[in-house]
Amino acid sequence: MSEKVISCLTISWALFFLPINALADKIDDKIDVLLKKMTLEEKVGQMAQITLDVVGKGKSRLESYEPFSLDTIKLEDALLNYHVGSILNTANNKARTPQVWHSIISQIQDLAMNKSHIKIPILYGIDAIHGTTYTIGGTLFPHEIALAATFNPANALNMGEVTAYETRASGIPWNFSPVLDLGLNPCFPRQFEGFGEDPYLGSVMGIQLIKGYEGINNDVSNPRKVASCIKHFLGYAVPISGKDRTPAYIPENILREYHLPAFKAAIDAGAKTIMINSGIINGIPVHCNYALLTKLLREELGFKGLVVTDWGDIENLHTRDHVASSDKEAVKMAINAGIDISMIAYNYESFCKYLVQLVNEGEVKQNRINDAVRRILRLKFELDLFEHPVTNYTDYPKFGSDEFAKYSYNAAAEAITLLKNKNEILPLIKGEKILVVGPNGNSMRSLNGGWSYSWQGEKTDTIASGQNTIFEAIEKRFGPENVSYIAGVQYDNTIEYYKETKVGFDKVFQKAQQSDVVILCLGENSYTEGPGNLNSLNLSELQIELAIEVSKAAKPVVLVLNEGRPRIIAVIEPLCNAVIQTFLPGNYGGDALASILSGDINPSGKLPYTYPKASNSLGTYFHKPSEVVKTMEGAYNYSGDFALQYPFGWGLSYTNFTYSNMKVSKTKFTKDDELLVSVDVMNVGKRIGKEVVMLYSSDIYASLTPDVKRLRRFEKIELRAGETKRISFKLTAKDLAFVNQNNKWICEPGEFKLMIDKQSISVFFE
Ligand code: BGC
Secondary structure, eight states, rough: OOOOHHHHHHHHHHHHOHHHEEEEHHHHHHHHHHHHHHHHHHHHHHTTTEEGGBSSSSBBBBBOSSOBBBBBBHHHIIISSSSSOOOEOOOOOOBOOOOHHHHHHHHHHHHIIIIISSOOEEEEOOOOTBTTBBBTTTTOOOOHHHHHHHHHHHHHHHHHHHHHHHHHHHHHEEOOOOOOOOOOOOTTGGGSOOOOHHHHHHHHHHHHHHEEEEEEEEGGTTOOEEEEHHHHETTTTTTSSSSTOBBBOOOOOHIIIIIIHHHHHHHHHTEEEEOOOOETTTTEGGGOOOOOIIIIIIIIIIOEEEEEOTHHHHHHHHHHHOSSSHHHHHHHHHHHTOOOOOOOOOOOHHHHHHHHHHHHHTTOOOHHHHHHHHHHHHHHHHHHTOOOEEEEEGGGTTTTHHHHHHHHHHHHHHEEEEEEEEGGGOOTTTOOOEOOOOOTTTOHHHHSSSSSSSSSSTTHHHTTSSOOOHHHHHHHOOGGGGGEEEEOEEETTTHHHHHHHHHHHHHHHHHHHTHHHHEEEEOOOOOGGGGOOOOBBBBBBBHHHHHHHTTTTTOOEEEEEESOOBBBBBBTTTOOOOEOOOHHHTTTTHHHHHHHHHTOOOOOOOHHHHHHTTOOOOOOOTTTTOOOOOEEEEEEEEBBOOEEOOOOOOOOOOOOOOEEEEEEEEEEEEEEEEEEEEEEEEEEESSOOEEEEEEEEEESSSSSSOOSSSSEEEEEEEEEOEEEEEEEEEGGGGGEEEEEETTTOOSSEEEEEEEEEEEEEEEEOO
């Protein structure tokens, strides 16, 4: 370990023992000194963030030459003439090695610290949302949706810790993660980036991810921690159309009860920064919504950290949303609403010029500027950037290590969810002839999804070629003599191509006939944001045809889904003996799946969303009573209006668990009481297994029609065959409350039903 890191760690530990207030005072004093020295132009520059291509040698700001190198003239213009204080992203949408990152960021910091009048380090930010997206050789984890399926917060903590370490190994101290958007609409192209549909699950996982990123006490001066950025505040993932950055209409009580809790929990957990929703709620673009950005976020939630825009969203107020009649007015609206840093990303000159003018004209108050700059400088001090503006990869020996890979593998193994296992066809019998079919069967790209080595993840097959695809992992596990692969169809061919040539389909049929079992790997190719918009949630026609063709061979079919959101599979599900959801399980997802297929790992994932059966029947498990037409057999299997394929929380195991003896400490309670709810869980099968024990509640009557049930607590446990454990949860009236028509949290007197598995007890709030 170098002297630099040893000294950083020593400083961090010394600071750790200082009272928190003393630390804050010291930083505040330093900020005061700096603020007094800074000109208005320098302050405004701190509020500007540009993308790396802007300062790279290249034809235009949109594209740099490769290999990337900084253009000193451009860099000096941005940093010395306009005092730009923050840079984000990679150049040319390409991942770089830690060595390259170190060289780029060292040069940037050198200029900022040594050549500028004010000597303030640059705050570099990146999207490392499931591991180090933009660093080659780092550890890619499952996406958040898969972490949620583990129902094990330790996996979020592990991902946070490894990602923080490897992001700092790349010289970068600020991570635009976690995504805390509530995934209520499966069409939304960023569904996989969040923790699914449940506000409580999202809060619990989000807190752990932040702890992993920022560490105990949020001491981000530790060179192995990064500042997190919770996003996208607020209500981003629920546009009416399901398409990215299109309008959402959300009543305040809904915003508060469902969308806000994960953000509130993250703010209470000390998250350092927040990114704003690019969208529009109730006609108001969130970037100029004073009520959300200042009244709610600052005044009510008490958020003290830094507020950054999303990409180009101040300009969007003028050019896209037409609420500002000029770019200058857009700057005024956003800064006055409460924005601290503008992710500009290209035209920094006009942002800086307009903001200086607005202050001089009295349209934006000096205080607002000082307030924003104070927060930016505080973060730079907290990250220890003034003393150590860049961390060095040589101090991070565990970067890309097997130890880190194991955390990713474990998370994938706990996430992969067994949705159907007719006649216990799984685990597979050793020695069976296995045919792997489908476009997702031999692709590292589809295992990782978007935000993997590039924005859309299209480079993954090349960069992660050393890791195992599903086919490669199965081949390794079951022996090459037993396993073969045929894609059958590719995403970019048309259905007509296959129907006319029959090339793929005929071969698939023949090969399927020669095998004992078919592993049919279907789903989605990688995407995020606009490119991931859908016109239909149905699985692509091509893949449906392939599944039908495969089934004609009359061999057992295991459908392996590899997708960022639940694509409709109703037509082909009955043709499959088993169904496994892998989500986007990351670089070790193929290996984890092979372990599950072979029975070395007993599956324990549970769906963090409701899997719909038809694209016009979308809903969540916490729907209203009127949405249930008729309950069929099975836990959550409605016919008619609310047709669903699999319910939230669904997931099978190779063993069975039974629940008994549910008890609650009292049946009448007041606002001061704590209820202790307990239950026995027994593994009645033949092998060790993990189970997620979930406690739900139903408010029987309420002034607003209540949700049929809500998840209130959960715990993942492991039980040996025959073992029983008693699990207890604590609840108070606050946990059972909802937001009423006056937008206030309330627990109304009356009956509540508490439910664990099929056990239930009624309690009464007085
Ligand atoms: C995304 C953000 C991301 C930002 C920077 C935007 O397009 O919406 O989630 O952090 O780009 O890459």
